Amino acid sequence: MNKIPNRKAICDVLLKEAETDKSIVVLCSDSRGSASMTPFADAYPDQFVEMGIAEQDLVSVAAGLAKCGKKSFAASPACFLTTRSYEQCKVDVAYSNTNVKLIGISGGVSYGALGMSHHSAQDIAALSAIPNMRVYLPSDRFQTIKLVEALLKDEKPAYIRVGRNPVEDIYSEENCPFEMDKATVICEGTDVAIIACGEMVHPAYEAAALLKESGISATVVDMYCVKPLDKEAVVKAAQNAKVVITAEEHAPFGGLGSMVSQVVGSECPRKVVNIALPDEPVITGTSQEVFSYYGMNAKGIAKTAKEVLAKI
Incomplete structure (x- = not known):
């Protein structure tokens, strides 16, 4: 770890x-x-x-x-x-x-x-x-x-x-693809596109693995560059999926979810669901406890993806 x-x-x-x-x-x-x-x-x-x-x-x-x-x-x-x-x-x-x-x-x-x-x-x-x-x-x-x-x-x-505590590695010293102001596609799928930023990227990646066990194929996009947003990556991910899910450690207004929704709505209409902190003072607890409570961990993201896909 x-x-x-x-x-x-x-x-x-x-x-x-x-x-x-x-x-x-x-x-x-x-x-x-x-x-x-x-x-x-x-x-x-x-x-x-x-x-x-x-x-x-x-x-x-x-x-x-x-x-x-x-x-x-x-x-x-x-x-x-x-x-x-x-x-x-x-x-x-x-x-x-x-x-x-x-x-x-x-x-x-x-x-x-x-x-x-x-x-x-x-x-x-x-x-x-x-x-x-x-x-x-x-x-x-x-x-x-x-x-x-x-x-x-x-x-x-x-x-x-950046956060306060260590986060699980997604990349390695030998394998860390990076291009300035360009999102990194961690894995590609055809059912759901999960676009995440910051500390939400690792649970999004874990959620993709959980979804795969259920026969659901997921794309995971690491949108470290929230502004300027990599619109090309957003459009490509959305076009290849049935639904788009965003995940961010932020209020539900004006963040990554709002930006992605604007792009998807104008360029390639798809249902977009934003996983974020609620519009209220959050519960008291560690980051992981808060994420778990609000469905912002791997299990929560996977659960949301399954529920949304079931309604399409």
């Missing part, structure tokens, strides 16, 4: 690259421990800025440093980064087109028992609504590494959301 969270994978890449690239700077909001950035702060104190609990300042200073030629990586809990500093994300980063990569750590319901104040179930919708902002939810540590390496090579704004 993997014990390396995606947030640590981000730090590992930045540690390696900062050895030769002194333009890389990491900023935290009293969150270096939560962001797994303590090793970076210790190794490169001159390339690390501690802003304290001041998310608006965090984003604005990151943008200012980017205007001075730095590659800014601003890490903070997703729940605070995408709400308290929303205006700064919109104006200082996106509108000003600065080379800032916003890292939302402990996304979704990662904070568990801390409840709605610490959950980020609106961040995909909020950040995607900002012109010039890209939104990424890598599904495992290997894809996270590929994504950060790619983002280091461009100068455009981006938001990366």
Whole structure:
């Protein structure tokens, strides 16, 4: 079982690259421990800025440093980064087109028992609504590494959301297909297309295996690039299936499900069912307990697929 969270994978890449690239700077909001950035702060104190609990300042200073030629990586809990500093994300980063990569750590319901104040179930919708902002939810540590390496090579704004805990590996160091802003098709089928992002990709992949045992063929698409959405991958998956299911650790409005529904509705009409968090404060529990309760684990996704197919 993997014990390396995606947030640590981000730090590992930045540690390696900062050895030769002194333009890389990491900023935290009293969150270096939560962001797994303590090793970076210790190794490169001159390339690390501690802003304290001041998310608006965090984003604005990151943008200012980017205007001075730095590659800014601003890490903070997703729940605070995408709400308290929303205006700064919109104006200082996106509108000003600065080379800032916003890292939302402990996304979704990662904070568990801390409840709605610490959950980020609106961040995909909020950040995607900002012109010039890209939104990424890598599904495992290997894809996270590929994504950060790619983002280091461009100068455009981006938001990366990762969870708090380790997630099961989907790929491997030797086999991690990755193309910037292109979804990865993990497996192909003809009955149902499951399009997932972030931590929902692994249960979607497991659900496909469960469905196969019942004679149901499933396509699984890893849509790590929520914005820009890989519309071509969505259309292809939908055209080859009877029904489309989306899975996301997010509210039911404005996220991956909404985006996929728009594309499918206009390009290749199919029934689309969105598996997401409910429009209410979620139950208290670990991520896995929450996913299980709301049918967002492998069994729940497979059950939904069977029920929808039975009605077609």
